[in-house]
Amino acid sequence: MSSRIRVCLVGAGRAGKVHANSLVNHVPAASVVGIVDPDPEALRSTGDQFGIDSRFDSLEAALDNIEFEAVVITTPTFTHHPIALLAADAGKHILLEKPMALTLAECDHIMLAAERSGVLLQMGFMRRSDPEFVAAARRIQAGEIGQPMMIKSLSHGPGLPPPWARDIRTSNGMLAEVNSHDWDCTRWLMSSNPERVYAEIANFKGNAHGIETPGFYDNVLVNLRFENGGLGSISGICPCEYGYDARVEIVGERGIMQIGEAQGQAVVVCTDRDHGLVTPIYRTWAERFAWGYIREMEHFVHCIQTDTAPSVGGTDGRWAVAGVLAGTKSFLEERPVYVSEVLSDTSGASQ
Template structure:
């Protein structure tokens, strides 16, 4: 399977390595990036046969079977539409788009072309989270009542790369998808969010919020809480919890592995310093599953409607902060 990668940044680099070395039967055919020399450098590093500054080149290439989109979020919808119209299977990093109108347009193109679309909500592929979902699916945990999802980044954000709603659209959107994933079949109906610039108070006047807590009420009565902060002094921290009628499951503790060293200075565990360190296996697994989906071996595990559900919550959360009150999902515009 020949796959083209669009975007050679931090996430694109990890995906390029996975496509080249970690997923059998897949070849990195081309790299696309508009920055001068960026695609060529990555293509050379990973043995891709072509490098382009314009994605139209890979869409026009009949030997390319699929594309992996790791470009900035504002370009996702247009790239999905173009890829679908070219008949390419699509793996797109989250979010699928930044507005519901753009996402619906992209999903319409996917449906019309009848191509595969998988969205990069990686937490579904982490063993802890997948195991918790199995407990829900087989009835062991019972009907979910309270859910919690946490994302704390290790810091170092460049304010030039942070938009006013980044914390909702690109960070907490993972947590919003997690809440839905752990409450299957339920639909979010109301969102209330509070957020501020606590890591970098000087960002506040520009609307660049770095810390947020969001409460999500679902139509089955369950209540979820998602929280995020752009800086955790101890490293990258992703955790989850689902409390149900028959029990509770907790996921994640920020450790790279289960080893704890006990010595004269106390107990020390190795904590992750980045998402690619903590979630490396999930990033590889989601692309491996995508390859199997394209081959027709598996159904799409996380698709356009999942992306739409998460984006709807993200947009409602941002609107809730601006209005200072709870927001019904039906209030969220395109």
């Protein structure tokens, strides 16, 4: 039995808490030996909640003071590139939250740095570890519905995202922040890369929420064509008032498959006959994908212990970023965009 993998958690916000929970409560093969966040309140809150005593305001300080094998990076998107480079150069295995980075050049730097240092790079696409998505992918690959022809993937998220995530300049907007998962899972389940995209956006509720961030949108709909000729759509809404909703439908030459449902738990309540049966919806992404987050962490730790490549890595993260950039170019220029247009543009590293 390999020894426990020591992990430093970089970023103590919303996603940081979810990964701290997986590591502390569900993955005994790992231990969290430190936590990093420049925000003292986030450090205190997450550190106290999960009993993590070694706290630092930068990854540099953690590297100077504690020993660990791996980092889990759950910081705002615009910081992924410098933090992942620092971790890779220090020889630390990396679980990097989506979106991988802001630009394709940044993605390339991160992959190169990981390869140069011989460290593993896993992307935080937890749907790849979610039991329902995994079962569906296996059944599609086994040919149950025949050759997939069309896929529709939606992600609707409740609550206002943090200010950096609303801003297209620091996050690449909702197509990245919410729909990165759809970019990844449509490519995964169709077994084909996106070739051409056409995106429309709308802003229904920004004013009511007092959001003046330039470029903010809260609804997006993308039409997709894949390299293998398949078709698809991705939709995003955030904030979504009714809860968290992530569902996929795939139509194959022989059948149809649906993944996920709006109903959150198999608990139905009736308190009076006027309101009828009440069934809950998922409240948050952390609740819907609770097992996906745990399984992806188990996978990361197992890959480190066995020195095997993670099932979802830098190339997958880069394709999702390419989709986001093509979709964004499409709605900004009000035209369909070939993904090759953004793949050929590898300028624009933010650091």
